Amino acid sequence: MSEDMAQFLGVFLQEASEQMELLERDILRLEQEASPELLQGIFRAAHTLKGSSRAMGLTSMGELTHAMEDLFDELRNSRLTVSTPLIDALFAGLDALKLMMEQVASTASTDLDTTALVTRLRAIPAGQASPAPAASGKKKAPPKEKKQHSAEWKVALSPEQQNAMRDAQATGCSIYGLKISVAADSAMKGVRALMALQALEKTASLLAVSPDEDALENEQFEHCFEAVVATHQSDAALKQAIESLSELTLTQCQPWEDTDSADRSALHITLSETGYVAYREAVANNLRVFGIKIEVARDCVMKSVRALMTLQALENAGSILAVFPDEDALENEQFDLQFEVIVASQNEQILQQTMQKLNEIRMVTIVPWLEERDAQHPSSGQMVQTETKSAETVQAPQTTAATQAGAAARKNVAQPQTVRVDVTRLDNLLNLIGELVIDRTRIAQLCTQISLVAGNLPAMEHLTEAAAHVGRISDQLQDEIMKARMLPIDSVFNRFPRMIRDLAQKMNKEINFVMEGGDTELDRSVIEVVGDPLIHMLRNSVDHGVEMPEERDKAGKPRIGSVWLRARHQENHIVIEVQDDGKGIDPDKLRENAVKKGIMTKEAAARLTDKEAINLIFASGFSTAKEVTDVSGRGVGMDIVRSNLQKLGATVEIESKVGEGSLFTVRLPLTLAIIRGLLVTVNAVVFALPLNSVVETLLISRESIRKVKRQPTIVLREHTLPLVNMHDLFPMHHKAEEMQAVVYTDRQPQEEIYVVVVGTGDRQIGLVVDALVGEQEVVIKTLGKFIGDIRGLSGCTIMGDGQMALIADIEGIMTMASERKGLAYAA
Amino acid sequence: MATVNQEAVVQEEQIVAFHLSDECYGIDIAVIQEIIRRQTVTQVPRTPEDIEGIINLRGRIVPILNLRSRLGLPATDYSTKSRVIVVALEEYTVGLEVDSVIGVLRLPENTIEKPSKLIDSIDADCVRGVGKHNDQLIILLNLHHVLRQEDALAA
Numbered sequence: 007m008s009e010d011m012a013q014f015l016g017v018f019l020q021e022a023s024e025q026m027e028l029l030e031r032d033i034l035r036l037e038q039e040a041s042p043e044l045l046q047g048i049f050r051a052a053h054t055l056k057g058s059s060r061a062m063g064l065t066s067m068g069e070l071t072h073a074m075e076d077l078f079d080e081l082r083n084s085r086l087t088v089s090t091p092l093i094d095a096l097f098a099g100l101d102a103l104k105l106m107m108e109q110v111a112s113t114a115s116t117d118l119d120t121t122a123l124v125t126r127l128r129a130i131p132a133g134q135a136s137p138a139p140a141a142s143g144k145k146k147a148p149p150k151e152k153k154q155h156s157a158e159w160k161v162a163l164s165p166e167q168q169n170a171m172r173d174a175q176a177t178g179c180s181i182y183g184l185k186i187s188v189a190a191d192s193a194m195k196g197v198r199a200l201m202a203l204q205a206l207e208k209t210a211s212l213l214a215v216s217p218d219e220d221a222l223e224n225e226q227f228e229h230c231f232e233a234v235v236a237t238h239q240s241d242a243a244l245k246q247a248i249e250s251l252s253e254l255t256l257t258q259c260q261p262w263e264d265t266d267s268a269d270r271s272a273l274h275i276t277l278s279e280t281g282y283v284a285y286r287e288a289v290a291n292n293l294r295v296f297g298i299k300i301e302v303a304r305d306c307v308m309k310s311v312r313a314l315m316t317l318q319a320l321e322n323a324g325s326i327l328a329v330f331p332d333e334d335a336l337e338n339e340q341f342d343l344q345f346e347v348i349v350a351s352q353n354e355q356i357l358q359q360t361m362q363k364l365n366e367i368r369m370v371t372i373v374p375w376l377e378e379r380d381a382q383h384p385s386s387g388q389m390v391q392t393e394t395k396s397a398e399t400v401q402a403p404q405t406t407a408a409t410q411a412g413a414a415a416r417k418n419v420a421q422p423q424t425v426r427v428d429v430t431r432l433d434n435l436l437n438l439i440g441e442l443v444i445d446r447t448r449i450a451q452l453c454t455q456i457s458l459v460a461g462n463l464p465a466m467e468h469l470t471e472a473a474a475h476v477g478r479i480s481d482q483l484q485d486e487i488m489k490a491r492m493l494p495i496d497s498v499f500n501r502f503p504r505m506i507r508d509l510a511q512k513m514n515k516e517i518n519f520v521m522e523g524g525d526t527e528l529d530r531s532v533i534e535v536v537g538d539p540l541i542h543m544l545r546n547s548v549d550h551g552v553e554m555p556e557e558r559d560k561a562g563k564p565r566i567g568s569v570w571l572r573a574r575h576q577e578n579h580i581v582i583e584v585q586d587d588g589k590g591i592d593p594d595k596l597r598e599n600a601v602k603k604g605i606m607t608k609e610a611a612a613r614l615t616d617k618e619a620i621n622l623i624f625a626s627g628f629s630t631a632k633e634v635t636d637v638s639g640r641g642v643g644m645d646i647v648r649s650n651l652q653k654l655g656a657t658v659e660i661e662s663k664v665g666e667g668s669l670f671t672v673r674l675p676l677t678l679a680i681i682r683g684l685l686v687t688v689n690a691v692v693f694a695l696p697l698n699s700v701v702e703t704l705l706i707s708r709e710s711i712r713k714v715k716r717q718p719t720i721v722l723r724e725h726t727l728p729l730v731n732m733h734d735l736f737p738m739h740h741k742a743e744e745m746q747a748v749v750y751t752d753r754q755p756q757e758e759i760y761v762v763v764v765g766t767g768d769r770q771i772g773l774v775v776d777a778l779v780g781e782q783e784v785v786i787k788t789l790g791k792f793i794g795d796i797r798g799l800s801g802c803t804i805m806g807d808g809q810m811a812l813i814a815d816i817e818g819i820m821t822m823a824s825e826r827k828g829l830a831y832a833a
Numbered sequence: 834m835a836t837v838n839q840e841a842v843v844q845e846e847q848i849v850a851f852h853l854s855d856e857c858y859g860i861d862i863a864v865i866q867e868i869i870r871r872q873t874v875t876q877v878p879r880t881p882e883d884i885e886g887i888i889n890l891r892g893r894i895v896p897i898l899n900l901r902s903r904l905g906l907p908a909t910d911y912s913t914k915s916r917v918i919v920v921a922l923e924e925y926t927v928g929l930e931v932d933s934v935i936g937v938l939r940l941p942e943n944t945i946e947k948p949s950k951l952i953d954s955i956d957a958d959c960v961r962g963v964g965k966h967n968d969q970l971i972i973l974l975n976l977h978h979v980l981r982q983e984d985a986l987a988a
Contacts, residue, residue, distance in 0.1 A: 691878075735878075736878035738876045739880075739882055787894050789877065790887075790895075790926070791925055792896045792898075792925040792926075792927050792980070793877060793884060793887070793896050796877065796879045799877075799878075799879075802887060808889055809873065809875065809889070810894070811875075812875070812878075
């Protein structure tokens with residue numbers, strides 16, 4: 007697809023996705039209150055969507071939105087009442103639209119069959135409560151296998167398989183494309199293939215196989231077949247699953263990207279400078295510009311003549327702004343059946359009629375042409391204009407006018423002066439600011455040093471002043487840049503109401519979902535990664551938290567359960583809370599479970615406080631649900647959620663009361679690029695410990711160290727705290743002999759040692775360090791490719807004095823420590 | 834060899850020559866970013882022995898490789914002549930510690946010989962040839978190999 011087309015599509019996609027977000031949100035609200043204003047808004051959104059999709063030539067999308075729009079119209083005129091089947095059908099429609107949008111985004115066209123869905127939508131006014139057919143339109147759609155992104159993959163996902171894939175991804179699954187080959191001399195390759203599929207089913211869910219299973223069974227394949235699977239396991243686990251069977255090898259296993267590139271109606275043509283001038287003139291003269299792809303019949307004897315004739319005819323019907331390949335090439339037959347033109351004309355019909363009169367010529371595509379250099383002009387004008395033209399047969403003129411006005415008004419309101427900036431540019435800016443922050447600290451330090459020597463010089467005063475000013479400005483600059491990278495958390499939250507509704511319906515629960523603080527802003531880097539953990543926590547609340555309505559009745563609670571999702575700023579953090587008024591977490595049940603699963607002894611479990619017991623749900627391999635449901639999914643437990651959050655530098659805490667509900671509190675850093683660190687020294691190297699993982703610092707006497715199973719430990723407020731010496735975790739090359747002091751021997755002269763308590767909740771360890779240096783904001787830098795990833799370190803940073811500090815990865819350190827000693831946390 | 838500067842006209846190679854344990858080595862000048870004095874190196878734990886650590890090169894983090902140790906030469910103390918040659922090769926930027934830098938030399942290509950048995954002090958794969966300058970033998974390093982070894986070790 008040419009750049010210009012992409013630009014044009016981009017405008018459409020962005021607008022359409024805005025409308026769809028609006029629709030999704032408002033259809034949900036519709037269930038609660040069907041106010042005329044709300045309906046009017048919904049109707050308008052659907053109408054705009056219909057118009058623009060038709061303008062883009064996406065007829066099936068237009069059809070579908072038209073059907074939906076009609077329903078809204080009926081609702082608006084009170085000829086129809088809101089019912090669950092109605093809402094379900096509308097959501098099914100919306101889902102199909104989303105799917106189409108994705109297709110359009112990647113291929114500029116969609117091949118989804120929506121007839122069944124349209125019929126279902128159309129049937130609703132007639133039967134009002136006609137039971138929603140089990141299969142939605144997209145399921146009934148003939149499984150048109152889409153062409154795959156790379157030719158090397160034969161396997162492809164049908165629309166419903168893509169749906170399954172997205173569902174799987176939402177539960178944290180990874181999608182892999184596999185190529186499996188059966189040994190050439192295998193006697194029964196069909197059986198082998200099926201065995202492979204069976205083995206895969208154990209560790210993964212199969213999304214698609216090529217050739218299909220019947221063909222495999224009948225040995226209708228060469229020695230290789232392909233599959234797409236969704237799994238929580240690693241690719242290594244898949245490989246093992248396959249290769250534990252004889253005669254089978256996994257020849258290829260790679261993350262699956264479902265970006266198909268079905269035949270794009272891509273145009274390669276672009277406008278030259280002079281062409282652009284002509285384009286601007288044409289637009290100014292109220293002409294409309296089209297990009298047209300034309301194909302000459304294959305058996306045409308004189309392609310070049312036909313092409314030139316076509317150009318001539320078009321020249322009569324309008325004016326040609328560009329031809330691709332150029333006219334010389336066309337004349338010399340240097341083209342392969344197809345060529346492209348950009349034409350300015352009165353309207354589409356004229357062009358179409360012109361083309362129809364020509365023999366041996368076919369118009370492949372015709373799209374309204376919007377030049378990207380035109381971006382600063384309101385692009386919607388062109389779009390709306392197109393819409394009025396193509397919609398005129400269907401739409402009463404006044405409605406169209408209203409939409410036009412509405413669209414224009416919306417443009418004015420919703421688009422204050424904004425500039426789109428490439429994300430990488432923002433990232434670069436942040437990096438530069440990081441440098442500046444480092445130097446600012448350095449200058450401040452130098453000023454202090456110099457003033458000791460030359461404090462009386464008048465220039466010194468100016469220098470201090472200037473340094474302070476630079477400091478203030480760089481602080482402000484940092485703030486502004488951080489703000490520019492901020493997005494409201496709404497962009498993550500928006501998908502949740504729908505998810506909760508679907509979940510509740512699936513489980514026959516009644517849930518009132520309340521979101522607060524959606525306008526809380528978070529750094530882009532955090533926004534990108536926080537969605538998945540939240541999905542799991544919300545699913546957990548709906549699945550395990552909120553009881554069935556009958557149970558709630560019995561317990562004297564309102565039938566409708568509540569789930570809250572809140573976000574707010576708190577000091578240097580964003581706090582996100584997930585709360586439910588469900589049955590709460592029973593610490594005794596968790597203790598019992600922990601013993602049963604062999605996580606701890608009965609005695610140890612009995613010793614846990616209730617709070618510690620509740621925290622057991624974060625222990626790995628712990629799932630309290632009696633059986634695995636498809637809601638919380640299998641495998642991805644709260645342990646994964648917590649460790650994923652901790653990777654972001656976030657902490658999670660739970661409060662829960664049996665019978666009253668649970669509250670999960672997630673504390674997120676504002677950004678992932680700059681952190682506050684506690685600086686400590688170990689073997690003369692400075693380490694920065696991320697402050698959000700630091701619980702406290704202690705100065706303890708050597709004598710207070712006890713050994714529990716050869717593990718040095720101290721007792722801190724009646725709890726034991728395992729100690730880990732940073733010297734042991736991070737052995738250095740130099741001065742190792744003298745410096746590697748072991749805490750619990752008497753080699754170190756001083757009697758008191760510094761301990762930094764790190765971790766969260768029940769998992770805490772004490773890190774023994776040489777000295778505490780202070781607290782500082784540090785900019786995270788990588789150690790570079792040459793050194794690569796080092797366990798226990800997340801990068802390094804440059805401090806104010808130009809020296810470097812290593813940034814500790816607390817999560818990694820905890821794992822390393824427990825591997826070394828087999829530590830039992832919080833015994 | 835990608836690093837060989839094959840100037841068709843002059844048929845000369847420009848190299849930067851330096852000392853390591855009384856021997857003379859050379860690197861293609863094209864990969865050299867700069868030559869700096871040795872500065873405070875921050876050790877990085879859990880790295881191979883010959884990675885000295887990292888330095889702050891005007892805001893950039895540059896790892897320092899102890900070339901002597903990498904090539905298996907005996908250790909010597911640092912002197913005021915010690916330098917770090919910062920090279921950029923493929924995706925790496927690495928500082929190489931050397932005893933002292935001699936300077937830029939032009940070696941006629943026809944004087945460069947294939948590595949021979951003459952050099953037994955270091956791994957032959959690390960050498961791409963031997964040049965001569967004023968009767969002084971200059972061992973030309975195959976930096977791709979010298980640095981790539983690292984991957985195998987670190988993995």
